[in-house]
Amino acid sequence: MASITDAALAGEVExxxxxxxxxxxxxxxxxxxxxxxxxxxTEDLRPYECDGLSAYRQLPMVVALPTTEEQVVGxxxxxxxxxxxxxxxxxxxxxxxxxxxxxxxxxxSMARFNRILSVDVPARVAHVQPGVRNLxxxxxxxxxxxxxxxxxxxxxxxxIGGNVAENSGGVHCLKYGLTVHNVLRVRGVTIEGDIVEFxxxxxxxxxxxxxxxxIGSEGMLAVATEVAVKLTPKxxxxxxxxxxxxxxxxxxxxxxxxxxxxxxxxxxxxMDQPATAAVEExxxxxxxxxxxxxxxxxxxxxxxxxxxxxxxxxxxLEQGGATEIRVSRDEAExxxxxxxxxxxxxAAGRISPDYYCMDGTIPRKRVGEMLSxxxxxxxxxxxxxxxxxxxxxxxxxxxxxFDANQPGELERAEAFGADILELSVALGGxxxxxxxxxxxxxxxxxxxxxxxxxxxxxxxxxxxxPAGLLNPGKAIPTLNRCAEYGRLRVSGGQLPHPELPRx
Amino acid sequence: xNDVIEQWQEKVRSAAAExxxxxxxxxxxxDFFGRRADGEVLDTRALSGIVSYxxxxxxxxxxxGTPLAELESMLAERGQxxxxxxxxxxxxxxxxxxxxxxxxxxxRLAVGALRDFVLGVKIIDGQGDLLAFGGQVMKNxxxxxxxxxxxxxxxxxGLLCEISLKVLPRPAVERTLCLGxxxxxxxxxxxxxxxxxxxxxxSSWHEGELRLRxxxxxxxxxAAVARIGGEEVDAVDAQAWWRALREQRLAFFxxxxxxxxRLAVPSTTAPMTGDWFIEWGGGQRWLRSDASAxxxxxxxxxxxxxxxxxxxxxxxxxxFQPLAAPLMMIxxxxxxxxxPAGVFSPGRLYNGF
Ligand SMILES: Cc1cc2nc3c(=O)[nH]c(=O)nc-3n(C[C@H](O)[C@H](O)[C@H](O)COP(=O)(O)OP(=O)(O)OC[C@H]3O[C@@H](n4cnc5c(N)ncnc54)[C@H](O)[C@@H]3O)c2cc1C
Ligand SMILES: Cc1cc2nc3c(=O)[nH]c(=O)nc-3n(C[C@H](O)[C@H](O)[C@H](O)COP(=O)(O)OP(=O)(O)OC[C@H]3O[C@@H](n4cnc5c(N)ncnc54)[C@H](O)[C@@H]3O)c2cc1C
Numbered sequence: 001m002a003s004i005t006d007a008a009l010a011g012e013v014e015x016x017x018x019x020x021x022x023x024x025x026x027x028x029x030x031x032x033x034x035x036x037x038x039x040x041x042t043e044d045l046r047p048y049e050c051d052g053l054s055a056y057r058q059l060p061m062v063v064a065l066p067t068t069e070e071q072v073v074g075x076x077x078x079x080x081x082x083x084x085x086x087x088x089x090x091x092x093x094x095x096x097x098x099x100x101x102x103x104x105x106x107x108x109s110m111a112r113f114n115r116i117l118s119v120d121v122p123a124r125v126a127h128v129q130p131g132v133r134n135l136x137x138x139x140x141x142x143x144x145x146x147x148x149x150x151x152x153x154x155x156x157x158x159x160i161g162g163n164v165a166e167n168s169g170g171v172h173c174l175k176y177g178l179t180v181h182n183v184l185r186v187r188g189v190t191i192e193g194d195i196v197e198f199x200x201x202x203x204x205x206x207x208x209x210x211x212x213x214x215i216g217s218e219g220m221l222a223v224a225t226e227v228a229v230k231l232t233p234k235x236x237x238x239x240x241x242x243x244x245x246x247x248x249x250x251x252x253x254x255x256x257x258x259x260x261x262x263x264x265x266x267x268x269x270x271m272d273q274p275a276t277a278a279v280e281e282x283x284x285x286x287x288x289x290x291x292x293x294x295x296x297x298x299x300x301x302x303x304x305x306x307x308x309x310x311x312x313x314x315x316x317l318e319q320g321g322a323t324e325i326r327v328s329r330d331e332a333e334x335x336x337x338x339x340x341x342x343x344x345x346x347a348a349g350r351i352s353p354d355y356y357c358m359d360g361t362i363p364r365k366r367v368g369e370m371l372s373x374x375x376x377x378x379x380x381x382x383x384x385x386x387x388x389x390x391x392x393x394x395x396x397x398x399x400x401x402f403d404a405n406q407p408g409e410l411e412r413a414e415a416f417g418a419d420i421l422e423l424s425v426a427l428g429g430x431x432x433x434x435x436x437x438x439x440x441x442x443x444x445x446x447x448x449x450x451x452x453x454x455x456x457x458x459x460x461x462x463x464x465x466p467a468g469l470l471n472p473g474k475a476i477p478t479l480n481r482c483a484e485y486g487r488l489r490v491s492g493g494q495l496p497h498p499e500l501p502r503x
Numbered sequence: 504x505n506d507v508i509e510q511w512q513e514k515v516r517s518a519a520a521e522x523x524x525x526x527x528x529x530x531x532x533x534d535f536f537g538r539r540a541d542g543e544v545l546d547t548r549a550l551s552g553i554v555s556y557x558x559x560x561x562x563x564x565x566x567x568g569t570p571l572a573e574l575e576s577m578l579a580e581r582g583q584x585x586x587x588x589x590x591x592x593x594x595x596x597x598x599x600x601x602x603x604x605x606x607x608x609x610x611r612l613a614v615g616a617l618r619d620f621v622l623g624v625k626i627i628d629g630q631g632d633l634l635a636f637g638g639q640v641m642k643n644x645x646x647x648x649x650x651x652x653x654x655x656x657x658x659x660x661g662l663l664c665e666i667s668l669k670v671l672p673r674p675a676v677e678r679t680l681c682l683g684x685x686x687x688x689x690x691x692x693x694x695x696x697x698x699x700x701x702x703x704x705x706s707s708w709h710e711g712e713l714r715l716r717x718x719x720x721x722x723x724x725x726a727a728v729a730r731i732g733g734e735e736v737d738a739v740d741a742q743a744w745w746r747a748l749r750e751q752r753l754a755f756f757x758x759x760x761x762x763x764x765r766l767a768v769p770s771t772t773a774p775m776t777g778d779w780f781i782e783w784g785g786g787q788r789w790l791r792s793d794a795s796a797x798x799x800x801x802x803x804x805x806x807x808x809x810x811x812x813x814x815x816x817x818x819x820x821x822x823f824q825p826l827a828a829p830l831m832m833i834x835x836x837x838x839x840x841x842x843p844a845g846v847f848s849p850g851r852l853y854n855g856f
Contacts (some may be wrong), residue, residue: 181615212654213647234700259560309720363557460837464833
């Protein structure tokens, strides 16, 4: 049996799992799972070797595909006894390597937990298994005039389990909130095999808010087996304003002006010119190609309310120097406006062999500064970057374009990305708004948090997972790693961006 | 302000070393809440003031000892507010006490709970370390969501020094309707309306009167008023009434001396017999009763909810509903993680922590 040292549990050094005995684990798991629910031959493992962040690849030791909670309990208890790491996986659309397998671990695919268990229409709650796709919930309740509000662009594929683990957002979360605001209860299994329920169908459970801790925890605290989500009444009407600007900073200022006017749009998104050009070629949304930036600003509610709000939005945008304003005339046109924004990632994939999506959040007022800095970085790294933003909440998705087949480009893209993340922290923001830390941003966590803060995160993990077996090595860097990263990044006592005040 | 923080860190370190406990306390307006806790009072009002506020960022960062009233009036000047309408329960309420007690007001069901608006905290942990979690931005998944763990922690996890909260614009219009109906009808209607895109921002039912507050754009509120019907309450009276409800100054709460129980239940739960005060679209129900805690908790858990002994009764017993064993174990370990020596308000939340 493998065991983890105290230093690893305290987050000082990486845990070493090389003593895990594959043959014994396979043998023990095969007693718990039916044929076809356990895979350990290389060719069967291949489909699981990466998530949406495909630059990182690792074959798992075994893949388990349970169908019942009882099997999940069995697998986790067994892994706990044998000291085997466990990595949960939903649809594998994560963009930070959260579901990247562990070399000596079990990849626990929750794909077969794909049933909507029940919908309580009067209470506006859906009870679903974690492998249910985000969009499937909204589709299943649409005829009741309800929907599940968080709408990540990946919603046709990503699962609720993954959304819970990443606290995923969408283009409507400024008004309707993130996953954390729309999930009432998560039932799950701890590594010790205990069944736990975080949250409740009744408001505000007593004690520390374990549901909040579970959401966004990247599969590090427990494995979700059932999720109760809040359903929201569909607004009677939604309309979208498309505004063009001849200057990105002016567009950024217009975003602030809308908020200052007391408007909380249902969606508020921004794209720069290269992003607009890339999607236009792909989906023909009719975007103005001469604009330096466009804003998409949505209003929803009753027809009267929408009419009133659209007029106020139009006034603010005109005042803010918009060169062109279009208001969607019907649902088809509204969807066309959004189609471009929602296709930004695939569009990047069309114009470049590879792209690398960043996810920092910064205070809205510093968007202009960030964009100018990114332009400088394009020169520095010799790579192009197109920018789409959840402008309403300051969450940026710069897409760095590169070609992994050109020697050195991947490394330059990663360094470019790291620079953007460090700048996000320096501007008073965070390295990740919604995609999670995973393996991708683990070094930048060292810039955002101090040593005692990182040690606290390890203690929080240990409160749920005392053995340190759930998704080890992700999300929170060991202090050892930070020390090494610090040596790499801080040269001659200089922090990156010394010109900026430190927050 | 840094000297105050340093003094506090020193105080915590020496308390930890000497096995003493400290009880963070702001205005003391919520002393009645939670279990009776020991410990030397640490008055948080020394650390007061707004750190930053930019209305266009929808975020305010305040020191924990800042009076809640001061924060609210500053926000009001810029047409904004704390959307969760926290109860003050007295003049001296501080922002830290508000967050630590985790209580939300009448708008809870419509806009979310206090914890939904906590973006970041700066705290002193049980070892005297000053730690920052979350931040000043709306979307942030770097590290576990420690900030929200502090909402409702009742001073048992650590000492809150600074808090960043999401704020929102005040609604353009608020109107209140009053409709006569029995409790079963009220619960049914509230849930039906909840499934429709109506701007209901608060509800209360007591003794045959259902009150609804509608908030939002003028046109949307007018349309809803026309659709729901009932009698409109004069604007000034309505405002005073919702405030009195939030502050528990209505007769149901303020008079009589039976213990006050708060039951949180799924909103569709059928009304039970007895003198209940129903809020939050059916999700929060108040009862004055000297029935045993076991009995009341059995009722609550029977419908998938939980009961809190809110005011009065035995403050040495459990006032919050005991949790299932695996959850209780995680809670205890979390307390250990932040406060290994048990410095902060031991026993305020549950027996032992
Ligand atoms: C084109 C594209 C667009 C995207 N757009 C958005 C967007 O707009 N907003 C956004 O927030 N994200 C977006 N994402 C990111 C991604 O879709 C989300 O993070 C999503 O929530 C991941 O879900 P998944 O089912 O694919 O999870 P996976 O990638 O399989 O896993 C993600 C994490 O969840 C954990 N996990 C999965 N299931 C469970 C479970 N049952 N219990 C415990 N842990 C579990 C895994 O261990 C891992 O850490 C996008 C991704 C792509 C590829
Ligand atoms: C191993 C390691 C590697 C790092 N690598 C990088 C890197 O590559 N790039 C990068 O940008 N940063 C990096 N950092 C982070 C960086 O060193 C600091 O955390 C940050 O830049 C602030 O520096 P500091 O020296 O002021 O902080 P500290 O030395 O942590 O603290 C200085 C003072 O601030 C006080 N303080 C600490 N936290 C708070 C708080 N929350 N509120 C108020 N006061 C506080 C302390 O008590 C102390 O008095 C690294 C950190 C570590 C531990």
